[in-house]
Structure formats: C-alpha cells, structure tokens
Amino acid sequence: MTAATDLATPRVIESQDASDRRRRRLRRRAAVRSVIKHVLLIVLSIVMIYPLIWLVVSSLKPNSEIFTDLGIFTTDLTLENYAYGWTSQQLPFSHFLINSTILVIGATIGNLVSCSLAAYAFARLKFWGRNAYFAIMLGTIMLPFHVVLVPQFIIFRQLGWLETFLPLIVPKFLAVDAFFIFLMVQFIRGLPKEIFEAARIDGAGHLRIFGQVTLPLMVPALATTAIFTFIWTWGDFFGPLIYLRTRENFPVSVALKGFIDAQSSSNYGAMFAMSVVSLIPLFLAFLLGQRYLVKGFATSGIK
Amino acid sequence: MSSIGELRQMALQARRGRSGGEKAKAKNPDNRAGHLFLAPWLIGLVVFTIGPMIASLVLAFTDYNLLQPPTWAGFDNFTRMMGDARLWNSLRVTLVYVVVSVPLQLALALAVAVMLDRGMRGLAFYRSIFYLPSLLGGSVAIAILWRQVFGKEGLVNAFLSWFGIDGPGWISHPDYALATIIILHVWTFGSPMVIFLAGLRQIPEMYHEAAQMDGAGRFRRFFSITLPLLTPIIFFNLVLQIIFAFQSFTQAYIVSGGTGGPSDSTMFFTLYLYKQAFTELNMGYASAMAWLLLLVIAAFTAINFWFSKYWVFYDD
Numbered sequence: 213m214t215a216a217t218d219l220a221t222p223r224v225i226e227s228q229d230a231s232d233r234r235r236r237r238l239r240r241r242a243a244v245r246s247v248i249k250h251v252l253l254i255v256l257s258i259v260m261i262y263p264l265i266w267l268v269v270s271s272l273k274p275n276s277e278i279f280t281d282l283g284i285f286t287t288d289l290t291l292e293n294y295a296y297g298w299t300s301q302q303l304p305f306s307h308f309l310i311n312s313t314i315l316v317i318g319a320t321i322g323n324l325v326s327c328s329l330a331a332y333a334f335a336r337l338k339f340w341g342r343n344a345y346f347a348i349m350l351g352t353i354m355l356p357f358h359v360v361l362v363p364q365f366i367i368f369r370q371l372g373w374l375e376t377f378l379p380l381i382v383p384k385f386l387a388v389d390a391f392f393i394f395l396m397v398q399f400i401r402g403l404p405k406e407i408f409e410a411a412r413i414d415g416a417g418h419l420r421i422f423g424q425v426t427l428p429l430m431v432p433a434l435a436t437t438a439i440f441t442f443i444w445t446w447g448d449f450f451g452p453l454i455y456l457r458t459r460e461n462f463p464v465s466v467a468l469k470g471f472i473d474a475q476s477s478s479n480y481g482a483m484f485a486m487s488v489v490s491l492i493p494l495f496l497a498f499l500l501g502q503r504y505l506v507k508g509f510a511t512s513g514i515k
Numbered sequence: 516m517s518s519i520g521e522l523r524q525m526a527l528q529a530r531r532g533r534s535g536g537e538k539a540k541a542k543n544p545d546n547r548a549g550h551l552f553l554a555p556w557l558i559g560l561v562v563f564t565i566g567p568m569i570a571s572l573v574l575a576f577t578d579y580n581l582l583q584p585p586t587w588a589g590f591d592n593f594t595r596m597m598g599d600a601r602l603w604n605s606l607r608v609t610l611v612y613v614v615v616s617v618p619l620q621l622a623l624a625l626a627v628a629v630m631l632d633r634g635m636r637g638l639a640f641y642r643s644i645f646y647l648p649s650l651l652g653g654s655v656a657i658a659i660l661w662r663q664v665f666g667k668e669g670l671v672n673a674f675l676s677w678f679g680i681d682g683p684g685w686i687s688h689p690d691y692a693l694a695t696i697i698i699l700h701v702w703t704f705g706s707p708m709v710i711f712l713a714g715l716r717q718i719p720e721m722y723h724e725a726a727q728m729d730g731a732g733r734f735r736r737f738f739s740i741t742l743p744l745l746t747p748i749i750f751f752n753l754v755l756q757i758i759f760a761f762q763s764f765t766q767a768y769i770v771s772g773g774t775g776g777p778s779d780s781t782m783f784f785t786l787y788l789y790k791q792a793f794t795e796l797n798m799g800y801a802s803a804m805a806w807l808l809l810l811v812i813a814a815f816t817a818i819n820f821w822f823s824k825y826w827v828f829y830d831d
Contacts, residue, residue, distance in 0.1 A: 249630055250637070256627070257644045260702065264648070266670055267660050282673040330556040338542065339549025347525055349556070350518050352564055354755070356762050356812055358788060358805035362574060362798050363567035369581070386559025393556065394518050418548040447654040449765040454793055465655045465765075472659060472772050480663065487656035498650050502643065505650070506709050 271484035278480050294489070297482030301470050302459060305486055308467035312446055315380055315463055319445040320438050322384030323392050327437060328430070330387050331396030332422045336408060352390045365454060379455045380448070384441075392437045399433035400426060432504060439501035443494055464490045519751035575803035580796040592803035602804065604779055605787040606811070608693060612783065613760045613815075616700040621752055624704040628711035629741065642709065649705035657699070658769030662686050665695040686770060689780040696766050696781060707752050714748040715741065743828040750827045754819050761812050764789065784808055 262284075270278045272289040298305045333339070334346055368379040387393060407429070411421045427434070449465040456462060462470075468490055471483035498505070543549075550557070575592055579585035596602055627645060631638050651657050664670045667684035675682040685691040718741060726736050764785040767775065775782030775790075788808070792801035 246635075249635070253627075253630065253637075253641050257641060260648055261644055263660055263664050263670065264651075266664075267656075279668045282670055326555040326559070329552045329554075333549050333552035337545035337549040337552065339546045339553075340543050342543075342549065343525065345553065345557075347522065348560070350522050352560070353518055354758050354816070355564070356758070356805070356808055358762070358785065359571050359802075359809050360564055360567035361571075361788075361805060362792055362802050363570035364563060365792075366570075366581075366798075367562075367567070383559060383563050385555060386563060387556035388559050388563050390556075394521075418545070418552070422552070443650055444653075447765075449655055449768070450789075454789075468655045468659060469769065469773075472662070472769065483659060484663075487659050490656045491651055491654065494651055494654065495647075498647055502646070506642075506646070 267484055268488055271481060271488045273481065275479055275481035278484070293479070293481035293485035296479060297471075297485040297489075300479065300482050301467055305464075305467070305489060307460070308462050308464045309489070311377075311461065312463040312465070315377055315448075315452075316442050316445045318377060318381035319384045320441045322381060323387075323389055323437055323441045324434055326385050326387035327389065327392040328396055328427065328434065329422070330393045331400055332418075332426055334393065335397045335400035336421075336426070337418070349390045349393055352388075353394065368455065374455060375458055375461055377456075377461075380445075380451050389441070392440070395436060396430060396433045399430050403429055435501065436504040439497055439504055442497050446490075446493055446497075517748070517751040519754055520747060571802040571805055574799050575806055577799040579798040581798060582796070585799065588799060592800050595800065596803060596807065601779060601782070602784075602787060605775075605782045605784045606807075608780065608782055609761060609784040612693060612697060612700075612763065613757055616697040617753065617756045617760050619697070620701045620704045621707055621749065621756065623701060624707035624752075625711050625745070625749065627704070628708045628715060629737065631708075631712060632715045642705075642712070645708055646705035649703040652699065652703035653765060655765065655769055658766045661695060661699050661766070661770055662772075665691075687777055689777045692771065692777060692780045696763075696770055699766055699770075700760070700763075707756070710748060710752060711745065714745050718744050744830075746827045747829060750819075750823050754816055757815055757819065758812055761785075761808065761815075 265284050266282070269284045269286065271293055272291070273281075273286060273293075274288060274290055275293065277286070277288065301308070330349075334342065334349070364379070368374060371378075373379050373382075403426075407425060408421060411425045416425070446463075447465060448463075449469075452461075452463050452466045456466065459467075459470075468483075468486060471486065574585065576588060576590070577585035578588045578591070627641075631641055648657075665685035666672075667682075667687070669685075671685065672682035683691065685695050722740050722744075723736055726740055731739065762785055763783060767781045767783040767786050768789075771777075771781040771786075775786045784804070785808075788801050788804045791797045791804060
C-alpha cells in the first residue's frame with residue numbers, strides 16, 4: 213500500500229541509493245505477486261481441465277485399466293472402446309450424430325432468419341407498440357419455459373409431430389430464442405446510423421436495407437448466434453427427451469443416456485469414448501468460434 | 516447494456532412519462548414494415564408463449580392425462596401440492612442448489628476475472644482454459660463424466676486417498692450427491708468470468724490512477740472503484756443465473772440416472788415436474804407446479820431488484 217504511494221509521489225530530496233533500493237524492493241514485490249498469481253491460476257487450470265483430460269485418456273485405455281489406474285500418463289492406448297461404443301447402442305453412433313446434425317442445422321437456420329428479422333425491426337424501425345413489444349421480448353428471456361411446456365407438448369401432439377424433429381426446429385423459425393434477438397439488436401444499434409440513412413436516401417426499401425446493408429454488417433452477431441445455437445442444440449437434452457422417444461430418432465445427448473441406463477453390464481470405456489465423440493463438435497465450435505463467443509457474451513452477457 | 520439494464524432504463528423512462536415519444540402517428544413511419552419484420556416473432560409469441568401460458572394456467576385447475584379430455588378440478592391440484600411432501604422436498608433441494616451454487620460460481624468468476632485483468636501475461640490462455648468447461652458443462656457427456664469423477668472409485672477419491680482419506684461414493688450418498696451437482700455448476704464459472712472481464716475493461720484506467728495518486732492501495736481500489744462499478748454487471752448476472760439455475764434439469768437427471776436419487780436428494784423441482792408430466796401423465800398437476808415455479812422465480816427476482824437499491828451502483 214505504501215509502495216503504491218511512493219510510486220506515485222516520488223520524493224524530490226532523496227539519495228540515489230535509497231530510491232534505487234526502493235525501486236528494487238518494488239520490483240521484487242511485483243515479481244513475487246506475479247508468481248503467486250500464476251501459480252494459483254495454473255493450479256486452478258489443472259483442476260478445471262484435469263477431468264476432461266482424464267475422460268479422453270480413459271476412453272483410450274483398455275476397459276480393465278480405467279479405474280485401476282487413474283493417472284493420465286499411460287502408453288497402453290487403444291481404440292477398441294471407440295469401435296465397441298460406436299455399435300453398442302443397437303444403431304451405429306453415426307446415426308445419432310446425423311440426427312443431432314439435422315437438429316442443429318434446422319435450429320441454426322431458424323434462429324438466424326427469424327431473430328435477424330425481428331432484431332432489424334426493433335433496432336431500426338419505428339412502429340406502433342415497439343417499446344411494449346421490446347419489453348415483452350426481454351421478459352420472455354426470463355420466463356421459465358415450464359409454464360408453456362405442457363400446452364406446447366399438447367399442440368405438437370395434436371399436430372402429429374411427436375417423434376419428429378419439428379417441435380425442436382419449427383419454433384426456432386418463429387424466434388422463440390429471444391436472447392438472440394436481443395444480442396442482434398444490441399449489435400445493430402452499435403452500427404453507424406449514417407449507413408442506413410444513406411441507403412434510405414438512395415431509395416432502398418426496408419427489405420433491401422435489411423438484406424443488402426444490415427445483414428452483411430452484422431455477420432459477427434450472426435456468427436455468435438450460429439455458434440451458440442449450435443452448442444445449445446447439440447447439448448439439448450430435455451427437448452429430445454420428451455419429443456423423441458424411439459431410438460432411431462435419438463440425438464447424441466439422449467443416445468448417451470443409454471449408456472447409464474445399461475450400466476449394470478456397463479462398459480465404461482465405451483461410454484467414455486462416445487462421450488468424447490459427442491464433445492468433439494462442441495470443442496471444435498469452441499476453437500473456431502471463441503472470438504465470437506467471447507464477444508457475444510461481452511456485449512449482451514447472458515448465461 | 517444488459518437485458519436487465521435495458522428493462523430498468525425502460526421502467527425509468529416510463530416513470531418519467533416519456534416512453535420514447537410515441538405521440539402522433541407521424542412518429543411511427545414504419546408501422547407496416549415493422550410489423551412485417553416482426554411477424555415471425557409475433558406469431559411465435561402468440562402460439563408458443565402467450566397462448567400456452569393461458570392454457571397452462573387453465574390446465575392447472577384440471578385433471579388431464581392426455582388420453583381423456585381434461586376435467587375441471589377446481590383447486591384440487593393446489594391443495595394436493597400443499598400436502599405433497601416430495602414436491603416440497605424438491606423445492607427445498609432446488610433452493611439449496613440455487614442459493615449455494617449461483618453465488619459460489621459468481622464469486623469465483625469475479626475473483627478470477629480480477630486476477631486476469633489488465634493485460635496480464637497468458638490472459639488469452641487462461642481465459643480459454645476457464646471458459647471451455649462452461650460451454651461443455653451443460654452436456655450429457657460431462658454429467659456422465661461427473662458420475663465417474665465423484666464415483667466410489669473415481670478421481671476425487673483417488674486424490675483423497677493420497678491423504679489417507681477413504682472417500683464415500685459421492686454420487687450415491689444422499690448427503691453429498693447434491694454437492695457434486697453444485698460443484699459442476701461452479702466448474703462452469705467461465706461464462707460469467709468472461710462477462711466480468713469485459714466489464715472490468717470498461718472501467719477507465721484513470722480512476723485507478725487517480726486513486727493511486729491519492730494513496731489508495733490495492734484492496735482499497737478494488738472495494739472503492741472496481742467493485743462498485745461492476746455492481747450492475749454482478750446484479751444482472753445474479754438475476755439471470757438464479758432464474759436459469761431454478762430451471763436446471765439435465766445435470767441432476769443424468770447424475771442421478773434419471774431418478775433424482777439417492778432418496779430424492781437430487782430431485783430438482785424440474786425433475787419432479789418432468790416425472791409428473793411425462794411419466795405419471797398428470798398434466799394438470801404439472802401445470803400447477805409450473806406456475807408455482809414461476810411464482811418462486813418471480814419472487815426471487817423481485818427480492819433481488821428490491822435489494823439492488825442498497826448495493827447496485829448506477830452511474831446515471
């Protein structure tokens with residue numbers, strides 16, 4: 213504390229010697245602090261990441277060794293768990309991966325189209341009831357979905373959509389994920405107004421301003437939306453659990469559950485292996501999209 | 516600005532009596548285009564939100580098992596809820612989860628964000644490491660991993676055995692199972708951390724310099740500058756994380772193998788609601804439960820907003 217003071221208000225009358233000593237002391241203290249900080253952060257990093265590494269290494273170990281040796285350093289690596297796990301759920305695991313992929317593609321397109329349309333309206337257009345709609349939209353972000361769960365289920369059942377992907381995709385085309393509308397509104401508001409005015413003066417209608425001016429400019433927000441939709445849809449468990457109850461319709465998340473249902477005779481290696489398979493797309497999304505994810509969080513921070 | 520901040524601004528404006536100056540029709544030149552662009556959302560709002568909300572409110576007063584048409588039950592579902600010990604237990608479990616895991620997660624997120632602030636070496640590396648779990652944490656695969664990490668022969672007990680401690684099977688012990696799910700939530704502190712980091716970056720450097728000039732030390736500067744300026748961000752994180760935590764489902768479901776066990780110790784409210792709706796087919800009862808959940812969440816949110824007067828610092 214005194215150190216900080218001394219730094220800011222150097223005494224004028226001070227021997228060269230004393231100030232040297234002081235500077236050295238300060239530097240040493242800063243170095244010690246930095247080392248402590250890094251040690252703490254590295255320990256925390258290891259604690260955070262170790263379970264993931266253990267998962268990956270265990271998935272590559274012979275089944276008998278997984279729990280006898282919990283270390284992550286081993287030379288006895290094998291892919292047999294992957295081969296066994298891939299086929300152990302009656303259908304090949306690729307089937308579930310394809311189902312998940314279809315869900316992700318549908319949901320992503322839906323969110324991109326519907327949320328960008330709504331966001332443009334909220335951010336750039338003046339119309340009756342806008343503020344009220346906007347408040348309602350923000351409110352729906354906070355609404356627990358359980359209060360609409362049962363009626364939604366009844367609607368989809370009446371439509372004959374159970375055991376199809378439609379209940380998990382169609383709502384996305386109607387912008388039910390209001391969080392992304394908000395994210396895009398924030399982004400569009402941040403764009404320079406002059407661009408829109410210039411387009412207006414050039415005689416462009418709203419559809420053109422939206423399609424040819426706004427969309428190209430909001431690619432970062434669209435990317436954030438796409439990546440989040442990908443991650444959330446890929447990981448979604450509750451929706452598929454209630455709407456998709458036959459094995460051939462299972463996405464990866466529900467298919468994985470099969471491994472714990474059958475755990476009495478379980479093959480942990482296979483379970484780990486398929487868990488790793490299910491995490492790889494998320495990991496890739498993280499690697500490729502980290503920039504957009506962090507930015508998306510930072511600008512509108514939710515979840 | 517966050518969604519919470521936005522709502523607050525709108526409320527303030529409404530109180531001042533000028534809600535964006537919507538007086539004459541001339542002020543709304545884009546009426547047609549606006550509603551056209553908004554059409555998908557409006558349809559979705561009516562069909563998937565407002566309509567179902569009304570329907571579930573009505574269903575809450577009926578007996579409905581999907582197979583026969585609903586029959587009016589008056590307040591039966593609500594009186595039954597009063598006497599349903601499992602329901603109150605599930606509410607208690609959920610409250611413990613929310614009240615413990617959310618503050619813990621946010622505190623850790625804040626602490627790490629402050630450590631990582633201001634261009635420290637390796638920031639990008641640490642941020643990635645801490646952020647990754649929050650993207651994976653909601654998945655079934657991680658919940659499966661957790662079952663093994665905290666199992667009788669899992670990683671945690673292997674670690675404890677170094678110190679001669681013979682740990683229990685955490686997942687299968689009624690006193691500890693919930694704690695493992697709380698730890699899983701804390702493990703995903705990366706996403707609020709990223710938000711805090713962004714907030715920290717917006718605090719002007721000169722505040723710190725000025726305070727330093729006046730002789731304020733590290734701790735003083737943290738508590739007098741950093742923390743007050745971050746309170747709006749902490750607040751909206753708190754509000755939203757609480758709302759979302761009340762709705763947690765997947766982790767409790769997978770960690771307990773779909774049972775909410777052992778002895779209902781991980782029976783989250785949402786898990787019990789799911790069982791009532793989709794295994795017992797008590798759709799009316801489940802709807803009533805959903806409204807109870809909404810009320811509880813609304814109460815928490817209201818209390819949060821009310822308390823925010825005393826600790827959240829707004830610059831405007």
